[in-house]
Amino acid sequence: MTEETSGAPEGRLPNAHGPGARVPVAGWTDVAARAALRELFDTAVAAADPRSVLAGHLPEKPRSGRCVVVGGGKSAAVMAAALEDAWPDVDLRGTVVTRYGHGVPTRRIEVIEASHPVPDQNSERGARRLLRQVEDLTGDDLVIALISGGASALLAAPVAGLTLADKQVINRALLACGANIGEMNAVRKHLSAIKGGRLAAAAAPAKVVTLAISDVPGDDPAVIGSGPTVADASTFAEARGLLARYGIDAPAAVGKRLDRDDDETPKPGSLPEADFRMIATPMMALRAMAAKARTLGLTPLILGDALQGEAAQMGSVMAGIALSVRAHGQPLAPPAVLLSGGETTVTLSPRPAGKGGRNTTFLLGLAIALGGAAGIWAMAGDTDGIDGMDEIAGALLGPDTLGRAAAAGCEARAALAGHDSHGFFAAIGDLIVTGPTLTNVNDVRAILIA
Template structure:
């Protein structure tokens, strides 16, 4: 197999994973029964606009309205549902405006109404409303520090929940007494609904002190206002789902029992991608996972088989430092090539999840976790013949650049040297995007309008 053939094979497998999670096909089968009253659609995330368009098309006969917010450049027309755009990965003023408009859309609901919450990755930044006592600037400072700290997505979203007036189930509380159904495209390892977009309709049992410990663990400077909010919440002994500050901010918010209902959900049924509440709360809150990393990896595995390759899924929730994860996977790929273990070639090693990049120097260049993974993988493989790889974020944007990721081949390092590049230096400077831009190996998809986290495919011929 030559480089062009291998690259095309990798692209086909990667795009099959992306296509399996597109909102158009996955949203209609997951819709609940139509309401007796009206349906208000709310949502936040990189896939939310496409999800809203699918709802609008599927329910032409329902009294439908609503507001969702997506990333700049990810908007699509959604008929009766208003689409807003805001910044990612750090919130901007439009993130706050969007949150307020979404809250406003929930006023005056009745028990005959349905609130359809369309939640996907990126919603934490796109819908940002600080708790009383905090400013958007406070949240932005914390977000920037967390992004460079090496904290996992679960840890970052834990902090975000405790600084937000709409996360951690608070948004569901505001919909009382309407029925709430959340359709979620998961981008988090483990598919915990409370972690996707920091769980605006799903509360968790964490405490403010837990968020403070995350900030201290990574040596993040805590603004005094943030420390006061977290300390006050902890001293009050208020659980996340009790929402005292949220109710004070938005008069008329419901009793906390409606959000209490969002805490208990069953394990995901892989066949239906659905999780339902198990209690008897008067407010019905359902969580339905319509697309997940595991589903995308299964689609990639099917594509590999159709291409005559044996797939091995290493896991859908891989975390840790990008460069370290790459070294581990390089060792597995070499074992497949040399010994046919743990799978015989020709084969592909598939994995999902979200690795992290800890920026340890002040001269960090351009890059994302997927391009950093690939540059580290290339360095570890040292030009090993017969091994290629692709890694990319399924939303089409790896970090803050315009590429989803990149592709490496056995001659990646040699071609870099021909361009005057030292791969190890670029890796140490977290400048992987620039390296692959110079070698012409970036994976450019544009916004895919979905997000089931990263997909990595290593091909061993």
Template sequence: MQFRDEPTAFLRQLFDVAVAAADPMEQVAKYLPAPPKGRTIVIGAGKGSARMAEALETSWSGPLEGLVVTRYGHSAPCSRIEIVEASHPVPDAAGEMAARRIMQMVEGLSEDDLVIVLISGGGSALLALPPEGLTLDDKIALNKALLRCGASIDEMNCVRKHLSAVKGGRLAAAIHPARCHALLISDVPGDDPAVIASGPTVGETTTRADAKAILKRYKIDVPPHVAAHLDKPDAECISPEDPRLARTENHIIATPYQSLAAASAYAEAVGLPTLVLGDTIEGEAREVGIVHAGIAGSVVHHGAPLAAPALVLSGGETSVTLRGNGRGGRNVEFLLSLAVQLHGLSGVYALAGDTDGVDGIEEIAGAIITPDTLERAVVLGINPQASLDNNDGHGFFEALDDQVITGPTLTNVNDFRAILVLPAN
């Protein structure tokens, strides 16, 4: 596809290439272990876990059984592994019940048994099992507060781990003495297995004191019984040195950078010079938009760091501090900020989307901007800055018919951002 003739269609194709690079069907078989002497049990959670289970069933010839939990609408056809759907990003009773059943399935296993754990982004909310003395409502309220306050994914997961019966290595400890073979699709900057889905199969180095400090930093008030739990030694997670983790292996099978590299290779193959800024970009989405606008402006005005035509790619997970009551997500917030900052700069097109197909809580992956985005908005009577101030990115791009809608992609390697800069006519 020619990027000069159809820039928006080209960006959309790039997004599809990035998503395809993280398809579990292409990755799972490469990382499967040898069959055990005993039973094979498959468990897991995440937006890509059902597709991972489907890929495993396709490649596994021996007997197996199990259960994975995924987001509503993100199921995949499986015959031997049960698929349960639950809520994300806010947990619900279906997720709690699935987590409880998973913990029951791994009780009483022997050294001859194998548990294959399929983990992808979203697993933290989907595998919601509160510790004794806490309720699902406690976790839901805290989850909402963390999402609203602008906390980073690392900070959110730290708090979640210390208020969980599954996360922070607790699942792997429960699997002992069976062998635990975990396959993970990374949706986090740095691809740290301890951060993906809050690390249910990974020992944890943060402490309950760290969790309490995060709550204090963001001025999140929790009920007395939640605060009391964080004061108990039981709130500490499983240490990386815990002997119950000795037979646990964690394998990352797909990463955000792999998807950026696939998109970069696709662009270079059609003669488009590409700069990959990295896959670990965090911070407020609107601030990241401002920085990316500066880079695009430098390409236009100075031919640096690349001369047009050029493609700038980046990934990571930004955050949004809610100031308004619009319909938003971090990718559309980024794009709206980028568009406002570019102010119709000639030759600049951009796409941003979540590779799982869901930006925020809406079934919209993201959107596209063009040099005339602001002009078309004004014609419709829409004030772009006001939309940004109201965190109304989805409303803004819906009105312009510039949304990117993929449906569930059944994978999740975080956000994908692409800025295409064409020479001035």
């Protein structure tokens, strides 16, 4: 854990009185606490905006040869636009694939929009287009790969013998089974003609420079977007074991493919030395949130940027820490804010009754465990603006969340059991809706203790 305490100014957000200004605690009202939490979320998103961070990570401009730009992810289009702005005098060409609704105008780099989190025909078309863009390059050419969260679904080029439908089946099963992102990507790489270093292999002997926005716990380059430009240490045997562990009944063609131990992904040492540059990460966002918290009169504590586990259970654990801060001033004294990042999982029941994502499910678990404790508010949201499969970034909660929900006819435990966390927070007007943020450094969470 990293304690961020130095330089905290005196004072905090002014009290907000009037309609909705509930639960004043130690100078904080409900309105002030919620405003502070929303400001922290917006700070995290701004810290990962490619338009402000990409230019500082570019390599030397090419002096000869071609400059080919390829990429995939929810931020791919805005990264491409930022590259065009930074290099107006370089002859750029190439293609990037992003999520529907995440495209931005570009002048020289083609943008294809496709489906996420389950790939569609545009995902396959875009991936094949990237592979064609890097054909027949020489050692004088430069490839810039723009990779961000979502690239695994957005770049879907099934290997020979598989169809897009096969990959869609596996993707849906992996999303529902509770596997973490590293496990999901280990399977995806072994079904793909572009992931797991195969894009870099196709681009050889050109120099490949990858600019990445990390949305994965630990910032492992091989996991971000399933590592299309990074050598892969996972194996077919590992992929087979994961499907068995999670009880996934794969299509026959997938099972046959996963027996092809003779066609492994490029392994460490088999590709030219990678030039892989992180331009935004979860920890960068959390540090920006901590700095903002100090200006609001809060003592921040970063619990970690790579927390994983079942979302509701993590909510219960975080409630215990928050209650300790409130009651005992441990591990730090209030007014304080507990910050964390990472990617939890939600294991779906066979027939979920509602809709929900990692962040709202986390908040439901937190609310139940807090039981309406005074002086504690929280926010959880995905920095890409999408919690699960809905156009919802996350939500806010306060000491009165359970009471207001009950008055609206919503019971927290029933909503949790029915995987209807989105419906729960929608009923009390506490959803965070941003629209596409065009970046993605995974989930961020903040618990404010007054």
